Amino acid sequence: ADGKALYTEKNCHTCHGADGNAPIMPLYPKLAGQNKEYLVAQMKDIKSGARANGMSMAMKAMVMNVSDEEFTAIAEYLANVK
């Protein structure tokens, strides 16, 4: 899976900005360069409901149609963005 393509296809950029570096609100996290394992864990936890604080609710609808394999590909892409 192509993480960079998925980042756009799954509308991650809509809130987190190009390459995960420019969130549209200061309450949203920057993602570029973040640890891959941490990113995967957060996406899975938001999808399962284990993480539901603050604005993560806004993300839940977005991750519902993203698979674990796609989470990994997106996280790998983001972890390597400078």
Added chain:
Amino acid sequence: ADGKALYTEKNCHTCHGADGNAPIMPLYPKLAGQNKEYLVAQMKDIKSGARANGMSMAMKAMVMNVSDEEFTAIAEYLANVK
């Protein structure tokens, strides 16, 4: 309040590493350059219990003796680390 000093005093560096750039485990997030507002919200949510997923449980004991004013100072310091 001196955010850089608090980052060490409150033992943030124990898990997140020097300047928030070198977490001791890949499941812990890098913090350097992260949005200040996002950082404050996560610290408050972990303290209150609103966020309790994954390894954030390990952080709860750490933030229990950190005030809102100190959260802001630490977040301001971290947001400006390169």
